[in-house]
Amino acid sequence: MTTLEEDLEDAAAAPRGAGAVHPGVRRARAWLSRAVEPGTVDLWRYVEEVGPVEAVRRLRAGSAPAGIRSLVGARVAEDATLPDLRRAEACGARLVVPEDGEWPAYQLHALTVAVADEPLVRRDQSKRTQALVPPMALWVRGPARLDELTERSVAVVGARASSAYGEHVAGELGHQLGERGWTVVSGGAFGIDGAAHRGALAAEAPTIAVLACGVDRSYPAGNGALFHRIAEDGLLVSEWPPGCAPLRHRFLVRNRLIAALTRGTVVVEAAARSGAQATAHRAQKLGRPVMVVPGPVTSALSVGCHELLRDEHVGAVLVTTAAQVIEAVGRIGDDLAPPIERPGSPRDGLSDVAARVLDACPVRTGVSPERLARSAGCDVLDVLRVLPSLELAQLVEWTGTGWRLAPPPKPPGAAA
Amino acid sequence: MTTLEEDLEDAAAAPRGAGAVHPGVRRARAWLSRAVEPGTVDLWRYVEEVGPVEAVRRLRAGSAPAGIRSLVGARVAEDATLPDLRRAEACGARLVVPEDGEWPAYQLHALTVAVADEPLVRRDQSKRTQALVPPMALWVRGPARLDELTERSVAVVGARASSAYGEHVAGELGHQLGERGWTVVSGGAFGIDGAAHRGALAAEAPTIAVLACGVDRSYPAGNGALFHRIAEDGLLVSEWPPGCAPLRHRFLVRNRLIAALTRGTVVVEAAARSGAQATAHRAQKLGRPVMVVPGPVTSALSVGCHELLRDEHVGAVLVTTAAQVIEAVGRIGDDLAPPIERPGSPRDGLSDVAARVLDACPVRTGVSPERLARSAGCDVLDVLRVLPSLELAQLVEWTGTGWRLAPPPKPPGAAA
Incomplete structure (x- = not known):
């Protein structure tokens, strides 16, 4: 068993671009994924600049700039990389890093573009919960390849305390998207998220749950069986190492990933001031279509949906069927929704x-x-x-x- | 009792612009309103050109152009003007003509502008049921002034076979619009129309029903009591003389008037291929805001609403409250809808x-x-x-x- 420092030194000395990712690179990113909360602009920039191995070496040696060291703070002396990687392996998970072929580079490129807009001075940057920063690495559990599953994917998100109407619609959307070869990506929560995942599974289509905790944890616990089924064919994905708790601030940070990994985001039910609205806004900022399912104006659970549809800045599209979703995110020409059929009448042609x-x-x-x-x-x-x-x-x-x-x-x- | 021809001769000889409208002018327009179906581009143009009195004289004398005479056809020899005017008076109605001060000239100007786009050759013109032609005259029943009531008015239209949801929303909209001094204009039909009228009446606000039959008829019969109440404070309006039947083609022609008389049209529930959609399209062509209340995507009665909201050509605005309707049609600054209140949380301000x-x-x-x-x-x-x-x-x-x-x-x- 090598120490973190030995592995890093070995990786630093290894020739570049020699096929498989060096274990030291993976270990460096594993360390970073626990040492610093995702969504931190300056750390991501520092790693881009000096590389993950050198970044960790300097942080551990105390030679990184003070501003970067302060981001890690009290966690700098800790090293849980080997237990984390072992724990991942034990539950059938792996750490996918940007240096891997499986990294969903095409989809996540939008985050790389977006983070370039963040100011240099930390004071002026977006709050961490809102900053559009690429992930440092992704803990991934399940047999599918992350890049392949996300290639034709749609996020379906919405309220946890959803109505029977919302769950029905989310389930139908998930099922029909799955049937047509589209991957449903959601947050694994109760309500709309769960209904969308279940709809996809009912169509025997793989689905992706992007979690705000470790991929070995079941949160919410009531969705444990669902996560188990998702991990059989699809993927559980998280920026946090195994064991990490689903803290509140992590959900907001996680939402940008749901938006970034997919071609567009569908909001099925959302109350005012909801996480689903936040995900929709992330998608809009990333230039991805925002689609919204309307509902009764008498339902508090559709208030957020209707606000999104009224907000000209968001430019959301109203959708009522999976075909309309696919039309909005699909390739032009290939995926046009059929027009709604109207009953004909012999009077139609009369002068x-x-x-x-x-x-x-x-x-x-x-x-x-x-x-x-x-x-x-x-x-x-x-x-x-x-x-x-x-x-x-x-x-x-x-x-x-x-x-x-x-x-x-x-x-x-x-x-x- | 003078004959039609005597009255017309008298009117032709009378000095112009001498205060009150000459009875011969009113009688000429009464005759035209029965002789030719409303929405006929060429007749409207002929009357604009030679005036109503001269138009009727020439038609009756057979000296009008053949194309115009063919529009009147078999009805040319009939004259029911005096019985029509008497029948109107008997039910508390009157004939309002463009020469009257009460004529809603400001609102209807949009039709005058629109009809100018119709081609000269009849073959190339819009179908009569779709042509945007100003009315020849309006039979009006009720105590209010037509121009005043329509000044701040909104059309609320929708399905006859509406759901409890749609009726609830239409009633609420009608009530709140009425409370805020806006006149609800609709078609007096079962379902959404009736609910909107009733909502306005419940707020003790006058409302206008634009009918496709004579203002002395109750169609549908089940709305007889409603029409009676509308005529007490508001107005029943029709292009057709008293006694005329609500024939199917007349509803389509009537819809343009609902759109034209108001500052904007709200569609509450509409199935695919519905009259409410047609009214919304008329409003859009007249440059008036089209507003649409969404509903469950599982409801066939909201399919037409969602199609309108998805149609970029229509540019419809999604509305959920009367305040949002007023914001869309009101004067900028005066009538802004208050933002939806969101629950606050002490976490909001945290770094x-x-x-x-x-x-x-x-x-x-x-x-x-x-x-x-x-x-x-x-x-x-x-x-x-x-x-x-x-x-x-x-x-x-x-x-x-x-x-x-x-x-x-x-x-x-x-x-x-």
């Missing part, structure tokens, strides 16, 4: 005069074309011109003495 | 470090600042810096041996 003559026809006693002309407000010649086509369409009939409305057609299968 | 320290505090046994620093991932000095403010905010407390979370505050009025 103005024909419609008026038809409306002028009585239900019972037939009347003369002259009387029809007066009622309809047109010439007798007009009436005589349109009657044949109305008769052909079985809208009117000749009684022997005059014209009247034809009885409506019998439904197919009715007794003669 | 990142303070939130992390708070999350690190245990519920029961107090712990040392050093341990908090390790859990929160910061320096001990940071912990010591933020603890006093967390204590002041009653979020944490000192147990004598360490820091822990403070119990949540008791709700006001709870037993000590």
